[in-house]
Amino acid sequence: MSSEEKRDDEINLETNNEEGISNNSDISTEDESSDISEQPKIENTTPPPNREPVSEISQKKSTPTGLIVALVAVVAVAAFFAGSYFSNLDSDTVTQSELEDAISRLEAKLERVQVQPSAAPPQPLRISADDDPVRGDPNAPITIIEFSDYQCPFCARFHMQTLPSLMEEYINTGKVNFVYRDYPIQRIHPNALPAAVAAECADEQGKYWEYHDTLFEKQSSWARLDSNTAIATFTQYAQDIELEMEQFNSCLASGKYLDEVQNDFRDGQSYEITGTPGFFIGNDEIGFVKLNGAQPFESFKRIIDAQLEA
Numbered sequence: 001m002s003s004e005e006k007r008d009d010e011i012n013l014e015t016n017n018e019e020g021i022s023n024n025s026d027i028s029t030e031d032e033s034s035d036i037s038e039q040p041k042i043e044n045t046t047p048p049p050n051r052e053p054v055s056e057i058s059q060k061k062s063t064p065t066g067l068i069v070a071l072v073a074v075v076a077v078a079a080f081f082a083g084s085y086f087s088n089l090d091s092d093t094v095t096q097s098e099l100e101d102a103i104s105r106l107e108a109k110l111e112r113v114q115v116q117p118s119a120a121p122p123q124p125l126r127i128s129a130d131d132d133p134v135r136g137d138p139n140a141p142i143t144i145i146e147f148s149d150y151q152c153p154f155c156a157r158f159h160m161q162t163l164p165s166l167m168e169e170y171i172n173t174g175k176v177n178f179v180y181r182d183y184p185i186q187r188i189h190p191n192a193l194p195a196a197v198a199a200e201c202a203d204e205q206g207k208y209w210e211y212h213d214t215l216f217e218k219q220s221s222w223a224r225l226d227s228n229t230a231i232a233t234f235t236q237y238a239q240d241i242e243l244e245m246e247q248f249n250s251c252l253a254s255g256k257y258l259d260e261v262q263n264d265f266r267d268g269q270s271y272e273i274t275g276t277p278g279f280f281i282g283n284d285e286i287g288f289v290k291l292n293g294a295q296p297f298e299s300f301k302r303i304i305d306a307q308l309e310a
Contacts, residue, residue, distance in 0.1 A: 124287025127271060127280040129179045130264065133208045136177035142170070142307055143283055144300070145179045147268040149276040150196060150215045151189035151223050154294040158277050159216040165297040170304060180212065182264040183276050191222060191230040193261065198234040200257035201248050202241070210241045282307060
């Protein structure tokens with residue numbers, strides 16, 4: 001090589017080294033302003049032997065995965081009706097035919113499900129007043145029907161403590177009427193039945209409520225008497241309110257209204273009266289509300305006011 005050619009080669013080598021230093025400087029500057037962790041990593045995309053390319057694997061996996069997601073949504077809505085068909089399926093091994101079969105079975109099950117009709121609304125409770133005496137306006141919008149026992153101390157408490165307030169606020173003002181039906185509990189109140197028959201005999205002469213009130217007001221006087229003495233006492237009460245005594249005595253002695261009293265008792269049993277006093281408040285249109293026991297005035301007021309405003 002001539003000296004001139006050797007000189008040209010040295011110049012070219014120096015030029016290349018300067019360009020290399022310049023490129024290295026650019027890379028260093030870029031590293032200072034960027035997080036190394038954010039630098040993209042270059043990986044060898046050439047697949048190793050016996051492995052499919054990544055892009056092809058993703059494409060093949062996407063089809064069953066999309067179907068499974070859709071089916072999970074269907075199952076979430078229909079699980080109540082159909083149950084789960086997919087709990088035993090492996091998303092990596094499920095085939096298209098298995099998925100289609102599961103969908104078909106689910107659809108068939110849904111077609112067989114019959115929507116149950118909603119339960120019919122409860123019918124209003126109907127209670128008969130029979131032909132028993134009515135206190136107050138017979139055409140009042142609300143009726144209180146009492147099933148009661150003349151010898152029952154709780155019944156007497158109601159008539160002495162609560163009924164007067166009901167009379168003042170509702171019955172005397174025409175808003176409510178009051179019906180008394182007999183429910184004598186003979187096994188514990190042996191004088192209740194003859195007392196009820198005696199009251200019916202007084203009704204025959206138009207003085208039912210006077211006799212009714214007397215029996216409760218004087219309950220403590222006759223409740224513990226033997227039957228014969230109690231009947232003699234009932235006769236005296238009839239005389240006190242000036243009933244025609246021959247008619248009253250004949251009525252009481254014959255048991256003329258015994259069937260009437262027993263009919264009230266059977267009706268009370270059919271209405272599931274299990275103790276006295278028992279009340280039904282309402283009318284045939286809206287039905288009746290049952291109230292058990294010698295409740296205070298406020299309990300009646302709450303029900304009656306709601307029914308009057310309905």
